[in-house]
Amino acid sequence: MSEKTTIYDIAKALNVTAATVSRALNNNPKISAATRKLVMETAAKMNYKQNKLALALKSGKSNNVGVIVPYIDRNFFSAIIRGIEEELYPLGYHVIICQTHEEESAEVDNINALLNAQVDGILMSVSKLTTQTSHFEHVLNKDVPLVFFDRKKDVKGVSTVTIDDYQAGYNATKHLIEQGCSKIAHLSGDWALEIYQNRYKGYKQALLDHGLEFNEDYVIKTKSDIKAGHKSVETLLALDTPPDAIFSSSDYVALGVIQELKKRGIRIPEDFCVIGFSNEPFTKFMELSMSTVDQLPVEMGKMSAKVFLEQVKESSVKIEKKVVLAPSLKIRATSTKK
Amino acid sequence: MSEKTTIYDIAKALNVTAATVSRALNNNPKISAATRKLVMETAAKMNYKQNKLALALKSGKSNNVGVIVPYIDRNFFSAIIRGIEEELYPLGYHVIICQTHEEESAEVDNINALLNAQVDGILMSVSKLTTQTSHFEHVLNKDVPLVFFDRKKDVKGVSTVTIDDYQAGYNATKHLIEQGCSKIAHLSGDWALEIYQNRYKGYKQALLDHGLEFNEDYVIKTKSDIKAGHKSVETLLALDTPPDAIFSSSDYVALGVIQELKKRGIRIPEDFCVIGFSNEPFTKFMELSMSTVDQLPVEMGKMSAKVFLEQVKESSVKIEKKVVLAPSLKIRATSTKK
DNA sequence: TAGTTAATTGTAATCGATTGCACGAATCTA
DNA sequence: TAGATTCGTGCAATCGATTACAATTAACTA
Numbered sequence: 001m002s003e004k005t006t007i008y009d010i011a012k013a014l015n016v017t018a019a020t021v022s023r024a025l026n027n028n029p030k031i032s033a034a035t036r037k038l039v040m041e042t043a044a045k046m047n048y049k050q051n052k053l054a055l056a057l058k059s060g061k062s063n064n065v066g067v068i069v070p071y072i073d074r075n076f077f078s079a080i081i082r083g084i085e086e087e088l089y090p091l092g093y094h095v096i097i098c099q100t101h102e103e104e105s106a107e108v109d110n111i112n113a114l115l116n117a118q119v120d121g122i123l124m125s126v127s128k129l130t131t132q133t134s135h136f137e138h139v140l141n142k143d144v145p146l147v148f149f150d151r152k153k154d155v156k157g158v159s160t161v162t163i164d165d166y167q168a169g170y171n172a173t174k175h176l177i178e179q180g181c182s183k184i185a186h187l188s189g190d191w192a193l194e195i196y197q198n199r200y201k202g203y204k205q206a207l208l209d210h211g212l213e214f215n216e217d218y219v220i221k222t223k224s225d226i227k228a229g230h231k232s233v234e235t236l237l238a239l240d241t242p243p244d245a246i247f248s249s250s251d252y253v254a255l256g257v258i259q260e261l262k263k264r265g266i267r268i269p270e271d272f273c274v275i276g277f278s279n280e281p282f283t284k285f286m287e288l289s290m291s292t293v294d295q296l297p298v299e300m301g302k303m304s305a306k307v308f309l310e311q312v313k314e315s316s317v318k319i320e321k322k323v324v325l326a327p328s329l330k331i332r333a334t335s336t337k338k
Numbered sequence: 339m340s341e342k343t344t345i346y347d348i349a350k351a352l353n354v355t356a357a358t359v360s361r362a363l364n365n366n367p368k369i370s371a372a373t374r375k376l377v378m379e380t381a382a383k384m385n386y387k388q389n390k391l392a393l394a395l396k397s398g399k400s401n402n403v404g405v406i407v408p409y410i411d412r413n414f415f416s417a418i419i420r421g422i423e424e425e426l427y428p429l430g431y432h433v434i435i436c437q438t439h440e441e442e443s444a445e446v447d448n449i450n451a452l453l454n455a456q457v458d459g460i461l462m463s464v465s466k467l468t469t470q471t472s473h474f475e476h477v478l479n480k481d482v483p484l485v486f487f488d489r490k491k492d493v494k495g496v497s498t499v500t501i502d503d504y505q506a507g508y509n510a511t512k513h514l515i516e517q518g519c520s521k522i523a524h525l526s527g528d529w530a531l532e533i534y535q536n537r538y539k540g541y542k543q544a545l546l547d548h549g550l551e552f553n554e555d556y557v558i559k560t561k562s563d564i565k566a567g568h569k570s571v572e573t574l575l576a577l578d579t580p581p582d583a584i585f586s587s588s589d590y591v592a593l594g595v596i597q598e599l600k601k602r603g604i605r606i607p608e609d610f611c612v613i614g615f616s617n618e619p620f621t622k623f624m625e626l627s628m629s630t631v632d633q634l635p636v637e638m639g640k641m642s643a644k645v646f647l648e649q650v651k652e653s654s655v656k657i658e659k660k661v662v663l664a665p666s667l668k669i670r671a672t673s674t675k676k
Numbered sequence: 677t678a679g680t681t682a683a684t685t686g687t688a689a690t691c692g693a694t695t696g697c698a699c700g701a702a703t704c705t706a
Numbered sequence: 707t708a709g710a711t712t713c714g715t716g717c718a719a720t721c722g723a724t725t726a727c728a729a730t731t732a733a734c735t736a
Contacts, residue, residue: 004480006722017686022724032684047479052454053400054722057391057691064434064455071420073636075619078416082409085437094434094455096402099423116390117402117432141385142342255623281413282620285593298411344692355716360694370714392692395721 005048013042025050056118065308066114068098068107068124076278076297077125080149083301084123091309093120100127108135121145121308126153128190145311149304150295151193159311159321161304165195168293168327169202172247172275175291175329177210179337181245181273185218187232187257189249196221199249199277218243222253229256237264244272245335251276251283251292258290258334273335289332296325343386351380363388394456403646404452406436406445406462414616414635415463418487421639422461429647431458438465446473459483459646464491466528483649487642488633489531497649497659499642503533506631506665507540510585510613513629513667515548517675519583519611523556525570525595527587534559537587537615556581560591567594575602582610583673589614589621589630596628596672611673627670634663 007021014021016035023031024039031039056062067084069077085095096119098110107127114122115138122139126148136155139146148160169186176184186203189196200219207214217239222228232253236243248254254276258268266272268288276283279294307321345359352359354373362369362377363386369377394400405422407415423433434457436448445465452460453476460477464486474493477484486498507524514522524541527534538557545552555577560566570591574581586592592614596606604610606626614621617632645659 007724008722018723019687019725020685022722023685026724028725030684035684047476049450049454049480051395051456051722053391053395053456054691055724057389057395057693058722058724060691062391072410072423073413073416073420075411075413075416078411078413081435082411082437085410085435089436094436094451096432096434097419097423098427098432099420112387113432116387118389118391138385142387280619282623285620285624287625345694346692356693357695357717358715360692361715364694366695368714373714389692392721393694395723396692396694398721 005043005046006051007048010039010042010046010048013046014038060118061120062118063092064094064096064117064119066096066098066110066117066119066122066124068100068110068114068122070100070102070125070127072097072099075280076150076295079297080125080301080304083298083303084305085301086298087302087305088309102128104130104132108132111135111139115139115142115144119144120312121147123147123149123304123308125149126151126193128193131192145308147304147308147311149300151195157318157320159307159319159323161300161307161323161325162195163295163300163325163327165198165327166202166205168277168295168329169199169247170206171202171327171329172277172291172293173203173206174210175331176245176247176273176275176335177206177212179245179269179273179335182212183215183218183241183243184212184245184247185220185232185236185243187229187246187248187250187253188219188221189224191221196249203247222250224250224252226252226256226259229253229258230260231256233257233260233264245274246272247275249277251278251280251290254290254292254334255282255286258286258288268334269337273337275335279330283330284332288334291332291335292330294328294330296328300325343381343384344389345386348377348380348384348386351384352376398456399458400456401430402432402434402455402457404434404436404448404455404457404460404462406438406448406452406460408438408440408463408465410435410437413618414488414633417635418463418639418642421636421641422643423639424636425640425643426647440466442468442470446470449473449477453477453480453482457482458650459485461485461487461642461646463487464489464531466531469530483646485642485646485649487638489533495656495658497645497657497661499638499645499661499663500533501633501638501663501665503536503665504540504543506615506633506667507537507585508544509540509665509667510615510629510631511541511544512548513669514583514585514611514613514673515544515550517583517607517611517673520550521553521556521579521581522550522583522585523558523570523574523581525567525584525586525588525591526557526559527562529559534587541585560588562588562590564590564594564597567591567596568598569594571595571598571602583612584610585613587615589616589618589628592628592630592672593620593624596624596626606672607675611675613673617668621668621670626672629670629673630668632666632668634666638663 007018010021011018024036100106133155140157146158152160188200220232276290276292279292283290283292345356348359349356362374438444471493478495484496490498526538529535558570614628614630617630621628621630
């Protein structure tokens with residue numbers, strides 16, 4: 001006894017047409033109050049639920065948006081998704097999630113699947129391994145709004161929401177300088193991603209602006225894991241003039257750095273300051289709470305959703321918006337000397 | 339120049355019927371090889387993409403499943419979602435996510451919205467504040483499979499995937515006893531949720547089985563945050579015979595416990611052992627890595643997906659499956675005396 | 677009272693894809 | 707060569723809801 005009621009069932013029960021039922025349910029003013037009331041009541045009684053699929057097919061709007069991220073259980077991304085969901089749910093949108101596992105082929109797959117599913121828009125963070133852009137243009141050709149958050153590629157017509165990574169790098173470095181550090185190293189990530197380049201640029205400029213020397217040897221590109229932190233410390237401490245601080249583009253790498261420094265008996269923050277990046281939950285809970293850059297993922301998600309909403313409203317005009325959010329430096333124990 | 343191609347467009351271009359195009363695209367054997375090839379080529383050329391909405395309406399299967407959790411950015415839940423997504427994506431399903439913020443009304447809302455969206459199933463973790471069950475029966479009346487993971491309510495016809503919380507509580511407590519602890523306290527959560535009751539029961543039984551006295555004063559029900567950990571320690575240490583170990587039902591509470599103990603100069607694990615629950619990422623990264631119970635969320639997600647898949651297959655038979663996964667005790671520094 | 681007008685409701689097309697049934701043509705059988 | 711198959715396509719209904727347009731009825735005007 002599966003109860004799947006359609007407007008036709010209601011119509012039959014009341015001896016009217018489906019059209020009448022539809023109008024009554026939608027509060028169409030052309031329907032008499034009596035009929036409307038009757039329809040409403042029977043609908044409730046029969047436990048009617050509008051079939052959004054039929055509506056979507058008719059209207060061309062599915063009220064679904066696709067969100068593509070590398071992994072949904074990475075805090076940064078799940079927080080962004082949270083922001084997106086909370087912004088869009090009240091407007092009747094649902095969020096469909098996809099993971100790329102950082103693979104370009106999965107990204108292409110996901111996009112195609114979402115287009116097939118007739119999503120009203122796609123919000124995504126580009127995979128690390130993505131080199132092509134044709135699949136993005138594909139989306140635009142279908143008039144489906146596309147928004148990049150955090151990680152982006154240069155594609156005409158795509159709006160982006162990012163944080164000011166340059167500023168983040170600059171501020172973090174400046175803070176270290178103000179703490180009295182003068183030999184500041186930087187652990188970067190894969191330069192295929194703009195974000196890492198920008199953090200690096202901010203770092204470099206901050207050094208120069210404060211009269212410090214820029215030293216090539218102090219910049220290391222690494223993977224984003226703990227082990228990379230250990231290895232980097234090893235490398236840096238082997239230099240003739242080892243650094244006295246590290247600005248890392250990853251909290252995980254920074255964690256490895258801290259572990260390695262402690263193992264070697266180097267005191268933090270007295271002898272060595274450390275700043276990470278992302279404000280991963282664990283940074284706050286460490287014995288020595290870790291300074292880091294908060295990327296405000298929930299806000300980033302909300303903003304991405306807002307940008308998407310603007311796109312669907314002005315469907316005719318192709319607006320290409322570039323929103324840059326200000327990062328927030330979280331100064332904690334690992335970089336607070338006094 | 340939005341290119342939204344339908345089978346009718348292809349049909350027109352080739353001077354055939356939409357039926358023919360449909361059959362060709364679906365590799366229907368009744369179509370001639372020549373026509374099939376022609377259709378395939380033109381479809382590719384015209385950048386045709388199947389409209390899954392139309393298909394869903396026709397077939398009654400949307401190939402979407404809804405997943406409802408309190409918050410998607412809680413690691414435990416996002417990891418479950420990851421498991422679900424990775425299990426279902428290869429089969430053509432998409433995952434729609436909803437958040438309840440632990441509110442019953444939102445839960446009801448979400449369920450209705452998902453039913454309207456014609457999802458093929460709903461996988462969820464019940465909100466802490468949920469008391470009713472009628473909205474669950476609603477789902478079943480529509481013949482939509484419903485699966486509870488981790489947090490469940492007793493509803494006939496609903497399959498569940500949980501871990502053995504009793505066993506988890508038992509094992510954690512037993513481990514503490516084996517480490518030489520004899521006055522073990524337990525910090526529990528809201529007993530409206532079975533999981534907390536079960537962990538408590540396991541704890542209690544382990545004490546009794548090992549000839550230890552069960553002490554009411556050693557059991558405190560708290561919220562699941564850091565502050566609760568601090569306060570609980572305060573309370574427990576004020577007892578005439580304070581405990582020498584704590585098994586907490588929450589990693590966050592356990593973190594607060596550890597912070598408070600350290601503040602008071604109590605050595606861990608020498609004087610006091612601590613075990614948390616959930617294997618939150620931060621537990622591993624602490625100075626003193628925290629012992630905890632891993633709930634295997636990714637596996638739980640995958641298993642939930644599998645249970646759902648069984649349900650849709652045997653649509654006629656109403657199977658009510660109860661899967662119980664074995665928890666995994668992660669023994670780390672905070673409970674390792676030797 | 678004939679003719680208008682307004683108020684309701686019905687008719688039927690539409691969104692895009694699928695599929696049972698029917699039909700024409702080509703091939704085969706005896 | 708007449709009759710039976712087989713093959714490839716077309717026709718039209720269907721999924722559920724919406725919505726121009728048409729039609730009916732009642733009420734109103736002059």
